[in-house]
Amino acid sequence: MNFKDINIGLMLHKRALECEIEMSRLCKFFGCSEQDILDMYTVKSLDCEILLKWSRILEYDFFRIYTQNLILYSPPSAIITNDKESSQMPYFRKNIYTKEVINFILELIESGEKTKNQIIEEYNIPKTTLYKWIEKNRK
Structure with missing residues (x-):
């Protein structure tokens, strides 16, 4: 998986579904609307601070996806x-x-x-x- 193949929004969405985290909890955690969360699910990349927050709430190191890619390529x-x-x-x-x-x-x-x-x-x-x-x- 090259950087161009990483779609972090899709991965966030999959993980949120796996964790069965309600949309209302995500909105409260991020201090944003449901539409803002849905928009994050569609982006290919995110700001580091936002990705860090996602990593915390979903209890998954999304940064590792990028670091492993760096190691390989x-x-x-x-x-x-x-x-x-x-x-x-x-x-x-x-x-x-x-x-x-x-x-x-x-x-x-x-x-x-x-x-x-x-x-x-x-x-x-x-x-x-x-x-x-x-x-x-x-x-």
């Missing part, structure tokens, strides 16, 4: 920059994969959707890392 860390010390921003290593990302990659291989070589090239996952995941998955 960003260029390798070494190519980006070597001046991490000069940046004032926190540095996050790219090679920290969540269970969800690992499972997603393994499902692509098991389903035959992608080959091991395609995974290595497309997602910049080291060959040894991929084979460790496959071996652990077999146990």
Whole structure:
């Protein structure tokens, strides 16, 4: 799922239905009208503060959808920059994969959707890392 494929409004709506949260509760929580909530269900992206509120009320980390996407589709860390010390921003290593990302990659291989070589090239996952995941998955 690329950024262009993420439709956060649709995901919010699905999760709200799963949680069976009444519209009146959502309106009160957000301090808005029912139409405002329905409008949020139709947008492809939302302001971070609003998404954080949705994450709280629906008890789901919607930001993780974006961070996992970054992990999969960003260029390798070494190519980006070597001046991490000069940046004032926190540095996050790219090679920290969540269970969800690992499972997603393994499902692509098991389903035959992608080959091991395609995974290595497309997602910049080291060959040894991929084979460790496959071996652990077999146990």
